[in-house]
Amino acid sequence: xxxxxxxxxxxxxxxxxxxxxxxxxxxxxxxxxxxxxxxxxxxxxxxxxxxxxxxxxxxxxxxxxxxxxxxxxxxxxxxxxxxxxxxxxxxxxxxxxxxxxxxxxxxxxxxxxxxxxxxxxxxxxxxxxxxxxxxxxxxxxxxxxxxxxxxxxxxxxxxxxxxxxxxxxxxxxxxxxxxxxxxxxxxxxxxxxxxxxxxxxxxxxxxxxxxxxxxxxxxxxxxxxxxxxxxxxxxxxxxxxxxxxxxxxxxxxxxxxxxxxxxxxxxxxxxxxxxxxxxxxxxxxxxxxxxxxxxxxxxxxxxxxxxxxxxxxxxxxxxxxxxxxxxxxxxxxxxxxxxxxxxxxxxxxxxxxxxxxxxxxxxxxxxxxxxxxxxxxxxxxxxxxxxxxxxxxxxxxxxxxxxxxxxxxxxxxxxxxxxxxxxxxxxxxxxxxxxxxxxxxxxxxx
Numbered sequence: 001x002x003x004x005x006x007x008x009x010x011x012x013x014x015x016x017x018x019x020x021x022x023x024x025x026x027x028x029x030x031x032x033x034x035x036x037x038x039x040x041x042x043x044x045x046x047x048x049x050x051x052x053x054x055x056x057x058x059x060x061x062x063x064x065x066x067x068x069x070x071x072x073x074x075x076x077x078x079x080x081x082x083x084x085x086x087x088x089x090x091x092x093x094x095x096x097x098x099x100x101x102x103x104x105x106x107x108x109x110x111x112x113x114x115x116x117x118x119x120x121x122x123x124x125x126x127x128x129x130x131x132x133x134x135x136x137x138x139x140x141x142x143x144x145x146x147x148x149x150x151x152x153x154x155x156x157x158x159x160x161x162x163x164x165x166x167x168x169x170x171x172x173x174x175x176x177x178x179x180x181x182x183x184x185x186x187x188x189x190x191x192x193x194x195x196x197x198x199x200x201x202x203x204x205x206x207x208x209x210x211x212x213x214x215x216x217x218x219x220x221x222x223x224x225x226x227x228x229x230x231x232x233x234x235x236x237x238x239x240x241x242x243x244x245x246x247x248x249x250x251x252x253x254x255x256x257x258x259x260x261x262x263x264x265x266x267x268x269x270x271x272x273x274x275x276x277x278x279x280x281x282x283x284x285x286x287x288x289x290x291x292x293x294x295x296x297x298x299x300x301x302x303x304x305x306x307x308x309x310x311x312x313x314x315x316x317x318x319x320x321x322x323x324x325x326x327x328x329x330x331x332x333x334x335x336x337x338x339x340x341x342x343x344x345x346x347x348x349x350x351x352x353x354x355x356x357x358x359x360x361x362x363x364x365x366x367x368x369x370x371x372x373x374x375x376x377x378x379x380x381x382x383x384x385x386x387x388x389x390x391x392x393x394x395x396x397x398x399x400x401x402x403x404x405x406x407x408x409x410x411x412x413x414x415x416x417x418x419x420x421x422x423x424x425x426x427x428x429x430x431x432x433x434x435x436x437x438x439x440x441x442x443x444x445x446x
Contacts, residue, residue, distance in 0.1 A: 017167050045118060047076075051140070058073065059137055082141070108132070257278070260278045301425045339424065350377040350415075373446075374444055393418070396413065
């Protein structure tokens with residue numbers, strides 16, 4: 001399934017906004033992270049130098065007994081841990097003999113060589129900063145926990161991720177809004193084309209509505225004008241030809257009838273020839289009548305309240321069919337606002353089609369679906385193949401069933417007239433499969 005243009009543009013806006021916001025968020029995160037860590041390191045180094053000065057001044061005589069007292073005099077806070085390495089022994093504010101394990105060996109070696117240094121360490125998921133300062137009587141270390149800083153950075157990452165997602169959603173919304181307004185003129189063109197396809201040949205576009213599409217609107221209107229003129233010429237030609245043919249056809253029909261009544265006195269070959277002439281003249285007469293009907297089909301439907309039960313009974317009786325074929329769905333009103341002549345002819349054509357090519361009609365069904373009335377004709381024939389279900393309503397098209405029978409009584413215009421009468425009402429006609437076999441022709445009328 002192909003994705004629509006509006007969806008693709010909205011997705012492109014969303015992806016673009018997401019990529020842009022993600023890049024900005026990552027850059028912002030890295031800048032904030034480096035700034036915070038650098039500031040935290042500077043603060044830790046300054047505090048360690050200050051505490052180291054206090055410790056160095058508190059042990060002027062180098063007495064070991066005073067080390068614990070001096071370390072306890074410091075106020076490192078909850079996130080710092082002070083250590084002193086002196087004469088190969090570790091001292092801290094508590095009596096923890098393994099306190100020196102928190103100091104990396106590389107930092108101990110650097111500080112033992114008389115150089116100050118710092119190093120970040122990870123221990124069981126905890127991040128800390130170890131600062132070492134050489135003293136006159138040992139090495140002083142402070143372990144600064146970075147847990148709070150890591151939480152701050154995690155929160156910042158979460159906030160930036162949420163911002164990126166919201167920006168992507170906003171980008172998708174902007175893309176949807178922009179494409180909706182950008183495609184509105186094309187929607188108008190599509191609606192106008194649909195109206196023309198439905199038979200409203202007076203539909204036109206206003207070039208001043210959207211200046212950027214003025215050329216498209218002008219070309220569309222020119223196409224519609226040309227199409228309207230072409231259809232009018234075709235209808236006029238068909239009407240004129242059909243009208244001119246009616247008089248000589250009536251003369252031929254009368255003459256053929258006179259000769260046909262004397263077939264018994266002719267030899268068999270002449271009688272057969274007279275029979276063929278009579279049949280072809282009758283078929284020609286039906287063809288001319290159908291062409292005249294198609295030429296008049298562009299006229300609007302003359303709607304009036306019509307008793308559909310009586311109409312169906314009359315059409316069936318005129319073709320020698322049983323009125324028992326009629327089935328009315330519950331809740332279907334008897335009177336419909338339709339053009340009686342058009343609906344009567346359309347139903348008659350559907351029944352004739354069922355008699356000729358569908359093995360005879362088995363049901364004529366009246367119903368209602370929402371705001372539409374339904375007329376269905378079921379037959380007992382072979383049905384209509386999927387690929388033929390749209391073309392059989394075109395002019396001069398005969399279905400495979402008609403061709404298989406080899407008959408020549410059909411004109412190929414009956415179903416086309418049904419489609420024209422349905423379109424004059426603003427409705428449609430279609431064909432499908434009958435559940436019990438055969439075809440089901442459905443005409444939907446507003």
